[in-house]
Structure formats: C-alpha cells, structure tokens
Amino acid sequence: MPPRIHSSSCCQSRQLLNYLEAAPPISISASPLALQRLAATSTSSSSQLQCSRSFSTTPVTEARQPTRQRREFLKWINDYKEKFRTQPNNGKTNYISQLVTVSDYQDVYEDQPFPNNPNFRSEPVLSSKARHMIWKDVMREGLPLKAVSAKYQVDMRRVAAVVRMKQIEHYMYKKKMPLARTYHDVIMSMLPRAYLTPGEKPFEPINDIHVHSYTMQQLFVPTAESREFTRADAAKAFGEHILPPDEKMRIPELVEMERNIASGMEPEKAYAIFKETAAQSERAFAEAQKAKAKHQADKTLRVDNGRFEFRFEKVNADDVGRNGRSRTAVGWRYGQPFTDRRRGEVKIPTKVE
Amino acid sequence: MKQRRLLRFHGLRRPRVRQTWNKYNLYNLVRLRTPYLNAKTFFQQKWIAKSYTRGYHGEHIKEYQWERMFSRRPLSAVNMDPAYMARRDGSEQASGRGSGLVGLDPSEKWSKNRGNLNQPTPYMQMSFAPMERRLDIAIFRALFASSARQARQFVLHGAVKVNGKKMLHPGYLLNPGDMFQVDPKRVMTATGKPDRSKPKALKVARPRLYKPDAAKAAKKEAAAGAEEDLDEEAIRKQNLEFFEELKKVAYSASNRYRGRHLQAKDKQYLRKMVKEMKSVLAKAVKPPTTATATDGKTEKGDKKGNWFASKIEAMLDYLSLTPAERQNKSMEQHVNDQSAKPASEEASSDESKSKSNKLVIRSKLWKQLSSQQRKNILKAFQGTGGRKARGNSLPYRPRDWMSPFAFIPRYLEVNHRICAAVYLRHPVARPGLSEVPTPFSPKIAQLAFNWYLRRS
Known part of the structure; x- marks a missing residue:
C-alpha cells in the first residue's frame, strides 16, 4: 500500500507543481521573482482553512459565493422589502416611481407604474362606494344611463358594466355563494380610487369619439376665404361616408342641453329636458330591442318535447352569397368543400352570447 | 399545445421584464433602462427593441401568431367637449387664411375643445394593443392572476367563464361588452400568500379501534x-x-x-x-x-x-x-x-x-x-371534518411584492368581490396617454412597431 499523503500537504505540493509548470523552464534555475511567488503561494495556502478537493486551488469561500448580480439582487431585496413587499397602508399607491424618479432625462410622475413609459398612468378605479352610488341611481332612482354617466363623468359603458356586475354580486350574496371580500379590500387598498365626490376631478372623458383613419391624413382643400368651413365640411372633405363629430357623439342630448343653455335657457330647466330626452332615447332603444327579439321569436317555431327544444327557422337554400361561401348560408353545396378542416384554420370562437 | 418556458425566465444577467408579480421581475423592472442603441445598425436596433417588448407582451404566444394579430392602425380617441360643440361649429379654426384667426383670445370660454391633454398621441405605444384583447392577458390585467401564464392555466383548467359560459381558449379575443369571471377560490389562491406552514403531524400512537x-x-x-x-x-x-x-x-x-x-x-x-x-x-x-x-x-x-x-x-x-x-x-x-x-x-x-x-x-x-x-x-x-367557510366571504392574505404591480387599465371594469370583469372597449391612445400597459420607453416602442411594420 502506497503511503498516504495528507490533504493539506497534497494541496501545497499541487500548487508547487502548478507554479513550476506555469513558469518557463529557464527560470527554474534561480530567479528572485520566482522565489517570491513561491513564498506567496505557500503562505496563502497555509492560510487556507481546508481543501476539500485535492486538485483545486480555489479557496472554498470564494467558490461558494453567489455571483455579483445575485448579491446585488439580494441586497436590493433586503433594502426594499419594507417598502414594496407589503401593501401600502396610507391609502396611497406603491409604485416603483417612488424609487426611480428620473428616466430618460424626464421626471417620473407618481402614478407611473413603469418609470420608462410616461404615457401609461395608473388611473383611479371606482371605489366600492362610488359603484354603489351608480347602482343606486340606476336601479333605485331609475335614472337613465346617459344621465348617470353625465352626472358622475363616468363612461356610459362603464356605468352599464358596474350595474351588471353589481346585480350578479347581489344574486351571489342572496344565494350565499362565497364572495372574495377580503381580496377586494386588499386590492382596493393598493389602487388609486375615485369616490365621485363633487369636488373631485372628472373620472374619465365621457364624450370621446373614435378617430377614423381617413381623418388622420393631411388634406389641402381650397375654399373661399369668405366660406364658413365647419366640422361637417371637414368630414365631407375626408370622405363621403365620414361622419362629422356631432353625429358621432355618444350622448348627443348633452350637446343639445349645452345649446339650450347657450341660447339663454336656465341650466336647471335644460338639465330636466336633458334627463327627459335621455330617458326617451333609452326607452326607444329598449323597445327596438324588444321588437327585434319578438321578430326573431315569431320567425322561429319552437317544439319542446321535454328533453330538447327544437327550433325551426325558414331559410332560403339559394341564399349563398356571391361565391357560394356566404357566412349565413345553410347546408352543404355541391362543389363547395368546407374549409373547416383546412390546415391553420382557427377554431376559437369569435363571440360568446 | 405544450408551452415552452425559458429556463432563465427571471434571469439577472440578461434581464427581461415579464408579465408577472415576481420579486425578481420587480428588480429587473427597477433596473430597466433604454439601452444605448446609437452605435447599432437600424436592423439591430429594431431587433433589440422587438426582443425586449416581446419578452414582456405575450412571451408565451408564438411569434407567427402574434404577427397575424398585429395591426398597423392603432386605435385612438379624442374627447369632444359638448359645451364647445354647442357653441362652435369648427369654422373658427379655419377662418382667416385657413388656420384660425390670430387675434382670437384663447382665454375666452368655449374657444377651445377642452378635455384633452396638450400632447401628441402616443400611437407607437399601442403596438401591443391587440394582445390586450386576449382572454388570458385580460385576466392578468384585472389582477386575477399573478402572471399571464397562470391566467392561461386558469382558462385551460376551466375556471373561467365568458358571458356565463365556460371558455377553454386562452386566445379568445374579447369583444367590447364581454364579461369574464374567474373562480374566486382560484383567484385567491393565485394572488394570495402561499401557505408554506404545513401542519406537522405529531407522532402519536394510533389508538386501537374499538372493535x-x-x-x-x-x-x-x-x-x-x-x-x-x-x-x-x-x-x-x-x-x-x-x-x-x-x-x-x-x-x-x-x-x-x-x-x-x-x-x-x-x-x-x-x-x-x-x-x-x-x-x-x-x-x-x-x-x-x-x-x-x-x-x-x-x-x-x-x-x-x-x-x-x-x-x-x-x-x-x-x-x-x-x-x-x-x-x-x-x-x-x-x-x-x-x-x-x-x-x-x-x-x-x-x-x-x-x-x-x-x-x-x-x-x-x-x-x-x-x-x-x-x-x-x-x-x-x-361530519364537517374540517374548516367551514364562515359566512360567505373567503379568508385571504395578499402575496408579497404585489403592490408595485397593482393597476387596472381603463378598458376594463373589474368587480373584485365576485372576481368578474367587463372588457368595456378596445384600448385606445388619447393625446398624451396610451392605455396599453407597457414598461418600455417610447423609443423602444417605436422601434418595435417598425419591426412589425415589415410583416403586416
């Protein structure tokens, strides 16, 4: 059995070997520099506590250290855990814009969740009180959606969505289905909130109109200097089918009210008229919907056999469109193969009703 | 379809900002700067911008799928003030030699259409607006899931309903007015603190059963x-x-x-x-x-x-x-x-x-x-054998490092009590504001938009 070499002595001898190999053969003879280096290595190796791998020259402590980036990350996490780990408790938001105050030579605003993007802001959400107010006005007071929208400066679609979900909430409460109340409270404590109180700044623009791509071009339209070139004229200049903004307004009754006020009517009276006309338009819309549903119901013959309800509708088999592939066409047609099994056809539904 | 995920999803060496509430992601987000691109060729600039933005916006979606979704015509909206509309017909802007009279007093009431910021419309920040229509990303935006991938899993596991019907396609494109609901229990598990304190089973000798x-x-x-x-x-x-x-x-x-x-x-x-x-x-x-x-x-x-x-x-x-x-x-x-x-x-x-x-x-x-x-x-x-939900509210503790990521874009209206949200409309750009939540600077966004212009 060969004599065993102790690990520490092994390390030392290995380092000596390293040194000898690394050095050019001429310097073996006697170089003061080489001797110095030898001394340095021997002292450093003696300062080592232990050497777990007999051929490794790397000190153990160095080898096990995390990378610089990881160390920096851990330090950052440790420094800011008080700030960002928990939810803010003072009714404020907790975005990193508190930390990154300047980005791309621009000041970062407090409501910027992404410091680099000044165009995206975290805008307030409706508080639960505000949502209750909206729901009450629509369901209890019976105000038209347009009037509620104008009253709180909340988009009409949002008003409708709030009421719709509130109704579901009431239903779930009544049926004793589990509600995520604590979750709601926690999330709300992290978000900027709007209470829709009178002094508050308007929640969102309620009269926005879509910008048609035709109107994004620059036109040169020669007109007489004496001519009044209005919005309607501008729309016509962009294209025959382009509507002027006046016809695209979501709540045209609001413009009418302002017109009445401008012509000298008392604001209260103008507002009353606005409410009345808004309610009328809503009623007309509801009636139209009802008539549509009735028309559809009249068209279909329903046969209920207890298990299934068969619905029959009259269709014209020849009504297949220009190329025989009309979306509304019914049935298989000779010489027109279906495309639904073709490669790459998307089967995801496009709407859910 | 199996979803490939990068090994270095939240890497520190080559950081990418992702759609998650992870603390590594937060650190990477804080470190995120617009890279110095002047020394690069135009192609390189676009490539870098694309890789940054795609790392965040739907990185779980394949590139060819996204290329088909991309639209080169971003949507925008302008607010029209009814008070201005009632009093002016727009001719004052074209009076004189075609660009409005110089002497018009801007401080006069109703002389201007109010309600818009006096800033250019950031169309370039809207490149990834079609992505926000996807069901999985909308769920993430409504704060129902801690990452877009988790939201996707919710859909695939049948926990999501659209207009009251179960929807199994995470790629379903929401239509304006669609309401989506997620199972509240899942939401609270996903966004809550993980319960790591497993009760230790005490070593008690099992008593002999009464025969x-x-x-x-x-x-x-x-x-x-x-x-x-x-x-x-x-x-x-x-x-x-x-x-x-x-x-x-x-x-x-x-x-x-x-x-x-x-x-x-x-x-x-x-x-x-x-x-x-x-x-x-x-x-x-x-x-x-x-x-x-x-x-x-x-x-x-x-x-x-x-x-x-x-x-x-x-x-x-x-x-x-x-x-x-x-x-x-x-x-x-x-x-x-x-x-x-x-x-x-x-x-x-x-x-x-x-x-x-x-x-x-x-x-x-x-x-x-x-x-x-x-x-x-x-x-x-x-016969209860365990905990019972008290009343009809569920217990909840939020997860760590969540609050810096908490925001809800305006195209969604969310009711967190019932874990439901309505997709009100498509995200739009307004003067000075864009509704697509993207962490990148306008410069990067513009370059990414240009990359996709190539294909569409």
Whole structure:
C-alpha cells in the first residue's frame, strides 16, 4: 500500500507543481521573482482553512459565493422589502416611481407604474362606494344611463358594466355563494380610487369619439376665404361616408342641453329636458330591442318535447352569397368543400352570447 | 399545445421584464433602462427593441401568431367637449387664411375643445394593443392572476367563464361588452400568500379501534342480559370501555387532526369511529318518541348545535347506565315529556333569546373531557371534518411584492368581490396617454412597431 499523503500537504505540493509548470523552464534555475511567488503561494495556502478537493486551488469561500448580480439582487431585496413587499397602508399607491424618479432625462410622475413609459398612468378605479352610488341611481332612482354617466363623468359603458356586475354580486350574496371580500379590500387598498365626490376631478372623458383613419391624413382643400368651413365640411372633405363629430357623439342630448343653455335657457330647466330626452332615447332603444327579439321569436317555431327544444327557422337554400361561401348560408353545396378542416384554420370562437 | 418556458425566465444577467408579480421581475423592472442603441445598425436596433417588448407582451404566444394579430392602425380617441360643440361649429379654426384667426383670445370660454391633454398621441405605444384583447392577458390585467401564464392555466383548467359560459381558449379575443369571471377560490389562491406552514403531524400512537364485532356481540349479550337480568356490571364495564376509547380518539384527534391535511387512513379511522358512535346513538335515543322528535326538529330549526349536543348527551348517558337504570330513565323521560313539555319549550326559547351558541351538555362523562376533545368529538359527529367557510366571504392574505404591480387599465371594469370583469372597449391612445400597459420607453416602442411594420 502506497503511503498516504495528507490533504493539506497534497494541496501545497499541487500548487508547487502548478507554479513550476506555469513558469518557463529557464527560470527554474534561480530567479528572485520566482522565489517570491513561491513564498506567496505557500503562505496563502497555509492560510487556507481546508481543501476539500485535492486538485483545486480555489479557496472554498470564494467558490461558494453567489455571483455579483445575485448579491446585488439580494441586497436590493433586503433594502426594499419594507417598502414594496407589503401593501401600502396610507391609502396611497406603491409604485416603483417612488424609487426611480428620473428616466430618460424626464421626471417620473407618481402614478407611473413603469418609470420608462410616461404615457401609461395608473388611473383611479371606482371605489366600492362610488359603484354603489351608480347602482343606486340606476336601479333605485331609475335614472337613465346617459344621465348617470353625465352626472358622475363616468363612461356610459362603464356605468352599464358596474350595474351588471353589481346585480350578479347581489344574486351571489342572496344565494350565499362565497364572495372574495377580503381580496377586494386588499386590492382596493393598493389602487388609486375615485369616490365621485363633487369636488373631485372628472373620472374619465365621457364624450370621446373614435378617430377614423381617413381623418388622420393631411388634406389641402381650397375654399373661399369668405366660406364658413365647419366640422361637417371637414368630414365631407375626408370622405363621403365620414361622419362629422356631432353625429358621432355618444350622448348627443348633452350637446343639445349645452345649446339650450347657450341660447339663454336656465341650466336647471335644460338639465330636466336633458334627463327627459335621455330617458326617451333609452326607452326607444329598449323597445327596438324588444321588437327585434319578438321578430326573431315569431320567425322561429319552437317544439319542446321535454328533453330538447327544437327550433325551426325558414331559410332560403339559394341564399349563398356571391361565391357560394356566404357566412349565413345553410347546408352543404355541391362543389363547395368546407374549409373547416383546412390546415391553420382557427377554431376559437369569435363571440360568446 | 405544450408551452415552452425559458429556463432563465427571471434571469439577472440578461434581464427581461415579464408579465408577472415576481420579486425578481420587480428588480429587473427597477433596473430597466433604454439601452444605448446609437452605435447599432437600424436592423439591430429594431431587433433589440422587438426582443425586449416581446419578452414582456405575450412571451408565451408564438411569434407567427402574434404577427397575424398585429395591426398597423392603432386605435385612438379624442374627447369632444359638448359645451364647445354647442357653441362652435369648427369654422373658427379655419377662418382667416385657413388656420384660425390670430387675434382670437384663447382665454375666452368655449374657444377651445377642452378635455384633452396638450400632447401628441402616443400611437407607437399601442403596438401591443391587440394582445390586450386576449382572454388570458385580460385576466392578468384585472389582477386575477399573478402572471399571464397562470391566467392561461386558469382558462385551460376551466375556471373561467365568458358571458356565463365556460371558455377553454386562452386566445379568445374579447369583444367590447364581454364579461369574464374567474373562480374566486382560484383567484385567491393565485394572488394570495402561499401557505408554506404545513401542519406537522405529531407522532402519536394510533389508538386501537374499538372493535365493532366484539361490541356488537357484547350488545347482543347485553340485550339478552336485560331480558334475563344478567350481569349488569359487565355491560357497564363494556360501555365505559367504549367511552375510554372515545376519549382516546378525541385525544389523538386533538393532536393529529389539528391541521387541514388528513391522510386517507386517518379519514377512514375517523369515519369508522363516527359510524360506531352513530350506532350507539341510535340505540340511545331509540325509539324516537313524538315529543323528542318534534323537540329535535324545532331545535334543529333554530340551533343545530343544541340538537347535536342533546344527542351526544343522550349517547353518553346511555353509555354510563346499566340496562335496568336505562329502563327506569326512559320511563321517567316519558313521564317528563308528557308533563313538562311547555317547560322545555320555554327553556329553548330562553336559549334562543340569549343567543348563546354554546352547547349545553350536562353529562358527567362529558365533563371529564377537555375542551379540545369535546370539540373534536363534535366535529367528528357533525361530519364537517374540517374548516367551514364562515359566512360567505373567503379568508385571504395578499402575496408579497404585489403592490408595485397593482393597476387596472381603463378598458376594463373589474368587480373584485365576485372576481368578474367587463372588457368595456378596445384600448385606445388619447393625446398624451396610451392605455396599453407597457414598461418600455417610447423609443423602444417605436422601434418595435417598425419591426412589425415589415410583416403586416
């Protein structure tokens, strides 16, 4: 059995070997520099506590250290855990814009969740009180959606969505289905909130109109200097089918009210008229919907056999469109193969009703 | 389709900002700067911008799919002030030589269309607007999931409904007015603190189960004994043995079943025990006389606890008595029921008035048990076997590092109580504002937009 070499002595001898190999053969003879280096290595190796791998020259402590980036990350996490780990408790938001105050030579605003993007802001959400107010006005007071929208400066679609979900909430409460109340409270404590109180700044623009791509071009339209070139004229200049903004307004009754006020009517009276006309338009819309549903119901013959309800509708088999592939066409047609099994056809539904 | 995920999803060396609430992601987001691109070729600039932005926007979606979704015509909206519209017809902007009169006083009311910021519309920040239409990303934006990938999993696992119907396609493109709902329990698990404190199972020797066969034999004997007046003390002994067993079960349950995670064997054991208790109980309260039955019903009506309590009491009494004593007692009870029915009613009404939910069990044996043991017996008896949701709200603790990521874009209206949201409209750009939440600077966004212009 060969004599065993102790690990520490092994390390030392290995380092000596390293040194000898690394050095050019001429310097073996006697170089003061080489001797110095030898001394340095021997002292450093003696300062080592232990050497777990007999051929490794790397000190153990160095080898096990995390990378610089990881160390920096851990330090950052440790420094800011008080700030960002928990939810803010003072009714404020907790975005990193508190930390990154300047980005791309621009000041970062407090409501910027992404410091680099000044165009995206975290805008307030409706508080639960505000949502209750909206729901009450629509369901209890019976105000038209347009009037509620104008009253709180909340988009009409949002008003409708709030009421719709509130109704579901009431239903779930009544049926004793589990509600995520604590979750709601926690999330709300992290978000900027709007209470829709009178002094508050308007929640969102309620009269926005879509910008048609035709109107994004620059036109040169020669007109007489004496001519009044209005919005309607501008729309016509962009294209025959382009509507002027006046016809695209979501709540045209609001413009009418302002017109009445401008012509000298008392604001209260103008507002009353606005409410009345808004309610009328809503009623007309509801009636139209009802008539549509009735028309559809009249068209279909329903046969209920207890298990299934068969619905029959009259269709014209020849009504297949220009190329025989009309979306509304019914049935298989000779010489027109279906495309639904073709490669790459998307089967995801496009709407859910 | 299997989803490939990069190994270095939240890497530190080559950081990419992702759609998650991870703390590594937060650190990377804080470090995110617009890279120095002037020394690069235009192609390189676009490539870098694309790789940054795609790392955030739907990195789980394949590139060819996204290229088909991309639109080079971003949507935008402008607010039209009704007060301005009512008073001006727009001709003042074209008066003079075509660009409005110079002398017009801007401070005059209604001279301008108000309600818009005086800044250019950031169309370039809208490149990834079609992505926000996807169901999985909308779920993430509504703060129902802690990452877009998790949201996608919700959909695939059938936890998401669109307009009340289950939707299994994470790539479903929401239409304006669509309402999506996620199972609240899943939402709260996903966005809540992970429960890492697993209850440690104490090493308690499992008590030997009270042998049903032996017991039944003993009972048969006891029944025979009751007729023939045989060894009553033996039966009492048997009963007391059963009671000792019950105590042991309660003790082990108090130690072992404290946590939520019951093993299958433990459950079997508990179930057996409960079955045994019930069989004894059936004997104890047999036959159900009309009076007791009605009492039970009324009490069940206003207080479930008391009903159980009375039953357990009956069982314990049964166990402590010899057959002869039992007979005597049943006679007494019969007489009492006949005479003191109104009194018991009064008592029950008093109890309901005081509204104390405490169980009233006046049995010697019951008193020998510790409170935890009693609780466990009741729990086992009632068959709840675990926690019950209190009221109709669920408990919740938010996860760490969540608040810096909490925002809701304006194209969604969210009701967190029912974990539902309505996709109101497509995201739009307004003067100075864009509704697409993207962490990148306008410069990067523009370059990425240019990259995709190539293909569309």
